Amino acid sequence: MTIGCIGMGNMAQALVQGWLDCSALTAGEVFAYAPNQEKLAKNAARIGFCPASSVREAVQKAEVILMACKPYQIGSVLEEIRGLLPGKALLSVALGWDLARYREALGDEVRVQFIMPNTPARVGEGVFLFEEAHSLAPGEEAWARELFGRLGKVFVLPSRLMGIGGAVSGCGPAFVDMIIEAFADAAVKYGIQRAMAYELVSQTLLGSARLQRDTGIHPAVLKDAVCSPGGSTIRGVTALEEHGLRAACQAAIDAVMAY
Numbered sequence: 001m002t003i004g005c006i007g008m009g010n011m012a013q014a015l016v017q018g019w020l021d022c023s024a025l026t027a028g029e030v031f032a033y034a035p036n037q038e039k040l041a042k043n044a045a046r047i048g049f050c051p052a053s054s055v056r057e058a059v060q061k062a063e064v065i066l067m068a069c070k071p072y073q074i075g076s077v078l079e080e081i082r083g084l085l086p087g088k089a090l091l092s093v094a095l096g097w098d099l100a101r102y103r104e105a106l107g108d109e110v111r112v113q114f115i116m117p118n119t120p121a122r123v124g125e126g127v128f129l130f131e132e133a134h135s136l137a138p139g140e141e142a143w144a145r146e147l148f149g150r151l152g153k154v155f156v157l158p159s160r161l162m163g164i165g166g167a168v169s170g171c172g173p174a175f176v177d178m179i180i181e182a183f184a185d186a187a188v189k190y191g192i193q194r195a196m197a198y199e200l201v202s203q204t205l206l207g208s209a210r211l212q213r214d215t216g217i218h219p220a221v222l223k224d225a226v227c228s229p230g231g232s233t234i235r236g237v238t239a240l241e242e243h244g245l246r247a248a249c250q251a252a253i254d255a256v257m258a259y
């Protein structure tokens with residue numbers, strides 16, 4: 001299937017690079033439009049997709065459209081391409097543009113799936129929240145889930161939970177990156193080289209996350225298992241509690257949800 005990307009920024013690049021790397025798509029199957037044509041050409045040469053000189057060209061050349069520009073740009077983009085959309089499936093990763101909003105803008109005939117991705121897609125460890133309500137044809141739905149599933153894990157959520165799901169998984173990489181940076185700074189403070197500090201912290205996070213995910217053991221049980229009585233780890237755990245780790249995490253999600 002050919003895919004036409006509208007916008008080729010951080011998110012679209014992570015997805016397209018990932019699909020090309022794992023051979024889910026070939027370079028000739030991916031078209032993309034972005035207004036800055038010089039930047040687009042450079043990205044096309046680096047990543048290996050086909051640049052389009054207009055949004056209409058990207059849509060005309062593709063069977064499936066990936067809407068990956070900023071949410072506030074979508075209204076005017078739709079005005080330009082609405083006549084070209086019949087017969088095509090639209091996969092949209094823009095925050096807030098769910099099925100109901102597309103129906104409002106384009107009517108009931110549009111075949112659309114709202115997906116909240118995250119940037120770890122670039123290394124095949126993405127989270128993709130698929131809105132349960134969609135209007136894709138059955139074959140298209142299976143194709144889309146399979147395509148995104150090549151770059152991570154697909155979760156299907158009711159429309160009302162897409163916001164909180166996206167706050168955790170879409171914004172989450174930034175929060176986790178701050179944690180990596182903070183622990184790495186602490187490691188550097190006590191003498192570890194900077195480069196090794198990032199590697200050590202990231203591998204610890206990765207390993208702990210995989211242990212929890214793959215075993216399904218409650219995180220508190222895993223935490224208890226490494227806290228020996230009177231030992232060093234429980235002192236660190238207590239310090240994190242005293243400095244408000246849980247409250248800070250809750251506040252981050254509250255701030256996203258209030259936006």
Ligand SMILES: NC(=O)c1ccc[n+]([C@@H]2O[C@H](COP(=O)([O-])OP(=O)(O)OC[C@H]3O[C@@H](n4cnc5c(N)ncnc54)[C@H](OP(=O)(O)O)[C@@H]3O)[C@@H](O)[C@H]2O)c1
Binds near residue numbers: 006009035036116
């Ligand atoms: N980044 C994330 O982690 C993340 C997570 C979940 C969802 N998303 C969603 O993904 C979408 C893109 O986010 P991003 O982080 O990739 O943003 P970004 O890096 O700023 O990229 C935006 C892209 O849209 C292009 N663009 C600007 N005006 C356009 C127009 N009128 N028509 C077509 N394309 C246009 C830009 O091109 P120029 O550079 O040439 O201006 C750029 O390629 C957003 O809707 C966001 O909600 C992002």
